[in-house]
Amino acid sequence: MPQNITEKLIKSHLVSGEMVPGKEIGLKIDQTLTQDATGTMVMLELEAMGVERAQTEASAQYVDHNIIQVDNKNADDHLFLQSATRRFGLYYSRPGNGVSHPVHMQRLAKPGKTLLGSDSHTCANGCMGMLAMGAGGMDVALAIAGEPIYIKMPKVWGIKLTGELPDWVSAKDIILELLRRYDVKGGVGKVIEYYGPGLKHLSAMDRHVIANMGAELGATGTVFPSDEEVRKFLKEQGREDDWIELTADRGASYDLEEEINLSELEPLIAKPSSPGNVVPVSEVAGTPIYQSYIGSSANPGYRDFAVAAEIVKGKTVAGGVSFDINPTSRQMLTDLVKDGHIASLLQAGARLHQAGCNGCIGMGQAPATGRNSLRTTPRNFPGRSGTQEDSVFLCSPEIAAASALKGEITDPRTLDMPYPKIKEPENPTVDTSLLDEPLPYEEARNVELYKGPNIASIPPMDALPDEMELPILLKMGDNISTDEILAGGARVLPYRSNLPEISKFAFEIIDKTYYARGMESVVEGGHAIVGGFNYGQGSSREHAALAPRFLGLRVALVKDFARIHWQNLVNFGVLPLTFVNEEDYDQIEQGDILQLGDLRNKVQQGNEFTINVKGKNISIQVSHALSERQVEVMLKGGLINLVKERLNRGQTLL
Numbered sequence: 001m002p003q004n005i006t007e008k009l010i011k012s013h014l015v016s017g018e019m020v021p022g023k024e025i026g027l028k029i030d031q032t033l034t035q036d037a038t039g040t041m042v043m044l045e046l047e048a049m050g051v052e053r054a055q056t057e058a059s060a061q062y063v064d065h066n067i068i069q070v071d072n073k074n075a076d077d078h079l080f081l082q083s084a085t086r087r088f089g090l091y092y093s094r095p096g097n098g099v100s101h102p103v104h105m106q107r108l109a110k111p112g113k114t115l116l117g118s119d120s121h122t123c124a125n126g127c128m129g130m131l132a133m134g135a136g137g138m139d140v141a142l143a144i145a146g147e148p149i150y151i152k153m154p155k156v157w158g159i160k161l162t163g164e165l166p167d168w169v170s171a172k173d174i175i176l177e178l179l180r181r182y183d184v185k186g187g188v189g190k191v192i193e194y195y196g197p198g199l200k201h202l203s204a205m206d207r208h209v210i211a212n213m214g215a216e217l218g219a220t221g222t223v224f225p226s227d228e229e230v231r232k233f234l235k236e237q238g239r240e241d242d243w244i245e246l247t248a249d250r251g252a253s254y255d256l257e258e259e260i261n262l263s264e265l266e267p268l269i270a271k272p273s274s275p276g277n278v279v280p281v282s283e284v285a286g287t288p289i290y291q292s293y294i295g296s297s298a299n300p301g302y303r304d305f306a307v308a309a310e311i312v313k314g315k316t317v318a319g320g321v322s323f324d325i326n327p328t329s330r331q332m333l334t335d336l337v338k339d340g341h342i343a344s345l346l347q348a349g350a351r352l353h354q355a356g357c358n359g360c361i362g363m364g365q366a367p368a369t370g371r372n373s374l375r376t377t378p379r380n381f382p383g384r385s386g387t388q389e390d391s392v393f394l395c396s397p398e399i400a401a402a403s404a405l406k407g408e409i410t411d412p413r414t415l416d417m418p419y420p421k422i423k424e425p426e427n428p429t430v431d432t433s434l435l436d437e438p439l440p441y442e443e444a445r446n447v448e449l450y451k452g453p454n455i456a457s458i459p460p461m462d463a464l465p466d467e468m469e470l471p472i473l474l475k476m477g478d479n480i481s482t483d484e485i486l487a488g489g490a491r492v493l494p495y496r497s498n499l500p501e502i503s504k505f506a507f508e509i510i511d512k513t514y515y516a517r518g519m520e521s522v523v524e525g526g527h528a529i530v531g532g533f534n535y536g537q538g539s540s541r542e543h544a545a546l547a548p549r550f551l552g553l554r555v556a557l558v559k560d561f562a563r564i565h566w567q568n569l570v571n572f573g574v575l576p577l578t579f580v581n582e583e584d585y586d587q588i589e590q591g592d593i594l595q596l597g598d599l600r601n602k603v604q605q606g607n608e609f610t611i612n613v614k615g616k617n618i619s620i621q622v623s624h625a626l627s628e629r630q631v632e633v634m635l636k637g638g639l640i641n642l643v644k645e646r647l648n649r650g651q652t653l654l
């Protein structure tokens with residue numbers, strides 16, 4: 001049977017289950033990636049589980065999110081992470097070295113391998129012919145310990161690319177086009193696999209842009225072939241030996257098919273406050289802007305900065321526009337400096353920041369209230385920029401640069417200049433000086449973990465009770481993102497290694513009283529929340545499950561869940577339920593009390609059962625999609641309890 005690339009990658013890593021869409025499969029993980037904002041928890045989990053040493057082929061810890069140091073917290077976390085990587089045998093990418101996804105691509109990505117990362121944009125490395133997936137920290141900790149990842153077998157969505165991009169249209173517009181067609185739920189349960197003649201015009205970094213924002217479609221992963229473009233990229237990085245060819249077999253088919261004719265695309269923009277809110281830029285041209293921001297893993301390439309530099313060269317950005325340049329890796333920044341592009345940007349009025357995620361996650365560069373910010377970043381969920389009343393648009397570097405010059409959203413095709421064609425450096429800089437190699441085991445085992453005063457261990461969690469009466473503390477609508485469940489931003493992120501403290505910010509964007517009401521519910525046996533479709537989309541941050549759980553969340557009842565958040569809820573013992581009849585969503589209100597009886601039995605006996613709404617004479621049919629393995633996790637109150645129990649019995653992890 002001819003196979004597509006996704007099937008090849010899955011088959012060669014399958015350790016359990018059948019390759020039937022929707023069924024649970026276990027996959028061997030070759031590489032892992034953690035970043036600091038999620039990595040501190042991962043390292044604490046490794047410690048809690050008593051893991052000796054990473055069992056993967058390569059595991060790397062990047063420090064790219066929490067890089068503004070206004071007090072001791074972030075700096076202490078960096079030292080904790082450095083000590084943990086030395087202890088457990090991981091690579092350590094120091095602050096300033098760059099964003100995890102492009103740096104991983106440059107230094108460690110290998111075609112044919114699997115990569116699991118505690119960051120939803122881990123899928124970016126699918127550009128290298130890898131099966132790269134985002135996951136919660138606990139799943140990544142287990143993968144580091146040598147355990148498989150369990151996912152539902154995805155459908156494979158083949159996207160045929162034909163034609164060639166017109167001038168002023170670039171890779172970002174390709175993924176925005178897919179978001180325009182299918183919105184933020186379009187990729188759920190699917191791996192997106194690109195193929196076709198249009199590919200030959202897209203460099204490995206262009207493909208990174210597209211693969212990265214597969215996360216915004218909710219996809220399990222994005223896969224590109226490993227072809228001559230990938231070989232060229234690896235050769236430039238001094239790693240040609242890591243190249244293997246990986247393409248779909250002739251005659252391979254896909255579960256679903258789509259075609260994009262690149263020649264027909266135009267510059268696109270996602271309006272506030274969803275990456276799926278995409279329109280042609282011409283529709284919003286003339287809207288005044290406060291900020292134009294270039295960088296992030298959604299436009300990390302040399303080309304992305306160089307094209308902006310060429311557009312603004314010899315000109316000055318409009319008065320009042322903050323033109324923020326956030327380089328994505330040190331080695332690329334070096335080349336942009338050498339080739340004069342940074343000088344062009346600075347002379348035009350740019351503000352240059354250090355290599356890292358920065359404003360993409362609200363770590364600096366927050367816009368003024370209610371003013372329009374144009375960004376090449378992947379997400380514009382409400383409040384994510386760090387400003388609560390924000391208004392963020394997502395676009396290509398071409399649009400961002402053109403708009404910076406004009407002070408208003410501008411279709412770059414209207415600029416009075418030819419489209420700058422960018423020549424990539426022939427011998428790009430390769431710089432490994434801030435990427436520390438794993439220590440040999442003999443040395444590593446004596447390393448002590450350094451824990452600053454802000455680092456708190458994860459509190460114990462109880463097993464799933466059999467009888468519960470749970471007040472609904474929040475009733476929410478569709479597409480609630482993990483940014484709304486637990487904000488990012490410079491105020492909140494420094495508490496990522498301190499669960500009791502970070503819990504104070506849970507759901508604050510939606511309801512500031514949640515924390516106090518949650519704390520009260522803990523003594524009364526907990527609470528539930530209700531949501532609509534695509535609940536928990538976006539970031540993989542497991543804190544969005546952990547913090548509500550710490551505040552007594554026992555049941556999340558929604559129309560449907562986003563993949564990673566659903567898994568995180570299970571990992572920490574929060575029962576994720578969906579309405580069997582969606583109309584029942586309208587029957588219940590915030591403040592109602594859900595009655596769950598004989599729950600442990602019901603969860604084990606089948607996927608559907610009924611719960612009552614106290615005093616209302618309503619019963620609601622609900623369903624859980626847990627596998628047998630996950631039912632066990634749920635009954636124990638989460639993965640940590642299960643793993644600890646097994647290790648105490650001298651058994652293997654899972």
Ligand code: MIC
Binds near residue numbers: 038540
């Ligand atoms: C994001 O883009 O939302 C983040 C910040 O990178 C997150 C990770 C985090 O919240 O730490 C993600 O994508 O998973």
